[in-house]
Amino acid sequence: MTGTMAAHILKTVGLRILAALLVLLGVLQVLDLLDVTTDIIERELGLAGVAYYALLRLPRLIEQAAPLAVLSGALFGFTKLARNSEVTAMRAAGMSAYRVTALAVPAAVLVMAVQLLMATVVAPRTDQTLTDWWRATTPSADQKAAEPRTFRLGADIVVATPASVGGERLTDLTIYHRNAEGRLTQTTRARSAIYRDGAWVLEAPTFRSVAPGRVQSSSAAEMIWRSDLTPGDVEALFAGSQISPGAAAAGLEGKAAVRPRSYYATQLQRFAADPLACVVMLLLAAPVALANFRSGGTALLVSCLAAGLVFLVVDGVFVAVGESGLAAAWLAAWAAPVLFSVGGLTALIYLEG
Structure with missing residues (x-):
């Protein structure tokens, strides 16, 4: 019985995270292509050129979309479980909210692994390929003289x-x-x-x-x-x-x-801390599983969504401060993930009562 519930939770949350990732990738890809499609057509590269550009940009877009996909997908998944009173039934059977959250963590970890693979292995190679291809296809009339x-x-x-x-x-x-x-x-x-x-x-x-x-x-x-x-x-x-x-x-x-040494030190720390954003987003979305949508549970849903968006902003501010040398690199990279993880766990403990 426990194994069935675990598989159900993972499937419910995991499929919605995947759907959210595909939707976000589609939106980001369209926005990206709006800026370059005209240039690609003018270079007479045709639809094949558009597809090639989109393929080379895909790893970076996956890296960017991963945390938001986990946040939105987890919110939808936990909302479904709460609306259908499935979480209530699980808790009545002796399963705590912590256990419900933990069973959904593998979905976030999988996205985290994909994000890390894209950021450290795939994207650097596709970035260089894209740069070389774009330079090679630039018309002679549009080529700019190199600057020092x-x-x-x-x-x-x-x-x-x-x-x-x-x-x-x-x-x-x-x-x-x-x-x-x-x-x-x-x-x-x-x-x-x-x-x-x-x-x-x-x-x-x-x-x-x-x-x-x-x-x-x-x-x-x-x-x-x-x-x-x-x-x-x-x-x-x-x-x-x-x-x-x-x-x-x-x-x-x-x-x-x-760039200054502080920039590289912060970036190096950030490569390790960035993938954890997926797990942080899951923790921020987890309290929704305990929401009572018959009596104002929507407010909790909005609060969790806002917390995830604020996390991205605060994380960006900390990183900018670290890159400028105003804060230690480890503090700039890890402060936001740690603080918001603690915040998500605190909210979950409070609601669990």
Whole structure:
């Protein structure tokens, strides 16, 4: 009997979460395509191009829609159980509200696993494929000249302009060498840099060494610049795609980075904390299972929905604060999930009485 009730709860909540995810993906996909369909048609890529774009964007959309899908699907599922007095019957048979909630958790965990897979494995690859495809299909008349980009490489600051699609060539390169205290010690300028045999070859570089009380200039016909910078790093820096866990870890280790260390530290913590949003949403929706819809239970439903939306806003605010360096990375990433999980459990305990 208990096994039948467990399967019924999981099926009721799980199917509604799946339905909510499909609906949200459809809405997000339509909104996304509204912005780019005209460009795709103008590039004469046809419906196949639209479908290809939609396929490459799907992993990111799944990542974005997952928490809201769990919230809305769980609300619908628990509402059905409450309206049909099924939760009342289960509690009369000795099953607590905590047990009812726990039996629905596997559905949220499954969505959480899919979200984590999309964010860390699939989406970084499809993002790069989409960037390359979009660049390759851009008409010559619409192609913009590459602009210089400033990024940090260890203690040094580098300014360069990409001159090849794969990132193997840079132009107008300037390297500001700094010591451990962050003071400028030397400036290196070169007309171009080509990646060859694991190192960068600088063409006609000029140097200006800076020391207390003097500045010394020199030049060379060619120079080997050995650094951790690779063509892949260059391509990722100038593409401006969403950051991956590997890129965040690399930024913290002193490799090529365009943002402060606090940003990468927060992002790294967020990769671990973000999937838990699905479980948090389930906990926030769980009190609806104990609502009495014959006497104002709708107010509890609206409150749970509002709590889930507020969680997304508060989580975004905490992350922004952490990225700016105003709060510790672990606090910025974990504060909202922990606080709202405690809030959901507290409401469930109160209603269980």
